[in-house]
Amino acid sequence: MTRKLDIVYFAWVKERLGKTEDGLDILADIRTVEDVIDHLCRRDEIYHQVFADRSRLRFALDQQLVQPDTQLADARELAIFPPVTGG
Amino acid sequence: MTRKLDIVYFAWVKERLGKTEDGLDILADIRTVEDVIDHLCRRDEIYHQVFADRSRLRFALDQQLVQPDTQLADARELAIFPPVTGG
Amino acid sequence: MIKISVSPADFSAGEEIQKIAALGGGAVASFTGQVRGDGELVALELEHYPAMTEQALQSIAEEAAAQWPLHGITVIHRVGRLAVNDQIVLVCTGSDHRQAAISACSFIMDKLKTVAPFWKKEIWQDGSESWVEERQSDLDAAADWKKRT
Amino acid sequence: MIKISVSPADFSAGEEIQKIAALGGGAVASFTGQVRGDGELVALELEHYPAMTEQALQSIAEEAAAQWPLHGITVIHRVGRLAVNDQIVLVCTGSDHRQAAISACSFIMDKLKTVAPFWKKEIWQDGSESWVEERQSDLDAAADWKKRT
Numbered sequence: 001m002t003r004k005l006d007i008v009y010f011a012w013v014k015e016r017l018g019k020t021e022d023g024l025d026i027l028a029d030i031r032t033v034e035d036v037i038d039h040l041c042r043r044d045e046i047y048h049q050v051f052a053d054r055s056r057l058r059f060a061l062d063q064q065l066v067q068p069d070t071q072l073a074d075a076r077e078l079a080i081f082p083p084v085t086g087g
Numbered sequence: 088m089t090r091k092l093d094i095v096y097f098a099w100v101k102e103r104l105g106k107t108e109d110g111l112d113i114l115a116d117i118r119t120v121e122d123v124i125d126h127l128c129r130r131d132e133i134y135h136q137v138f139a140d141r142s143r144l145r146f147a148l149d150q151q152l153v154q155p156d157t158q159l160a161d162a163r164e165l166a167i168f169p170p171v172t173g174g
Numbered sequence: 175m176i177k178i179s180v181s182p183a184d185f186s187a188g189e190e191i192q193k194i195a196a197l198g199g200g201a202v203a204s205f206t207g208q209v210r211g212d213g214e215l216v217a218l219e220l221e222h223y224p225a226m227t228e229q230a231l232q233s234i235a236e237e238a239a240a241q242w243p244l245h246g247i248t249v250i251h252r253v254g255r256l257a258v259n260d261q262i263v264l265v266c267t268g269s270d271h272r273q274a275a276i277s278a279c280s281f282i283m284d285k286l287k288t289v290a291p292f293w294k295k296e297i298w299q300d301g302s303e304s305w306v307e308e309r310q311s312d313l314d315a316a317a318d319w320k321k322r323t
Numbered sequence: 324m325i326k327i328s329v330s331p332a333d334f335s336a337g338e339e340i341q342k343i344a345a346l347g348g349g350a351v352a353s354f355t356g357q358v359r360g361d362g363e364l365v366a367l368e369l370e371h372y373p374a375m376t377e378q379a380l381q382s383i384a385e386e387a388a389a390q391w392p393l394h395g396i397t398v399i400h401r402v403g404r405l406a407v408n409d410q411i412v413l414v415c416t417g418s419d420h421r422q423a424a425i426s427a428c429s430f431i432m433d434k435l436k437t438v439a440p441f442w443k444k445e446i447w448q449d450g451s452e453s454w455v456e457e458r459q460s461d462l463d464a465a466a467d468w469k470k471r472t
Contacts, residue, residue: 011293012305063226083308086292098442099454150375170457173441188337200359210349
């Protein structure tokens, strides 16, 4: 059975992609956060452009900040956004 | 001509001396803050008692915190009080 | 006692300080951040990640509560469009000890700046917009606490 | 802009924060101290050295202004008889930078505790009175700033 991952975008990631979210079927070779990014970049040129400088991206899995090499495990939501600038 | 020094007391120094201030004629051998204390202690037993533990006394000359060995110079007011406890 | 609020509504720093003071600790520290009038800046647009924001602030507050003896912690962060001089954020901490209150307040702000999911967009008089970039000084400040604790 | 006030009158932390915030710096830190209800304590009697107090606080504020980029500093200290939970002291600092505002606020409190001529007498339910003793932790906190600066 294929699992589905919700992907949500914020700030300039959202603006430049022109969308707030995506759905992704998790295939067997998609294990980490970085695998999701790689997959999206292969899917469409726009991801390739927006995700070009990965040092400027931050990630949260099920609302917890994670590193790119974090395993997706059973996570349901991946958030991709720039470094935070609140306060 | 003899100079006069006003001496003011605060907190438990004032309470234990039973007075808020003193006047003192500055004689030639009274040069430092500590000399004033020594002089007062010779003058009356009450000073000897209240000033017994000098590590618990603090001093201000013309409203500036000073050390016991500070020269009186032209100061007009010496304050003697316990360590401060505001805030 | 931890209170977290994330909303467009303005707040009264004075009232929040009074509530923390009413807990009786004797020492209350606060930090208030507002939109600074930077040249041609008209407003900030504060975006956040609603599903994550409150729990991220709650975690920071709990981390502070574990490190310092605090009676109360209040963290308020506004979202949406904020004009120059509008208030953005309030952190208020109460303790028996002034250094605990001040350190915890400072810690919470430093962590908030680096891990709470807020993003600021600057809106300029000429109609242009720009996303605020993260600042190295904020990263350094947050990293400093790890060394100290 | 330095504002010093020493009087029996109560103050509003919120209003003082607003005044500092109105200077436009973006970052406002505050510390409020109040009489902590310690067991059988009824009140504190705050004595001071009127001829010296304001200038001592002014000097501390100027020292802070020389060390950090501040838009405003407010120091309010009450004197006279204060009941449990009454406010005693407020320090409020405004800056473009949150760490400057918080550090200056903390510095001013630490210095005030060790060099401003105030003395607290505790008044207890049984009618007894005792002068508060200086605390080593306050001396250490003030000494720490010398190492840092």
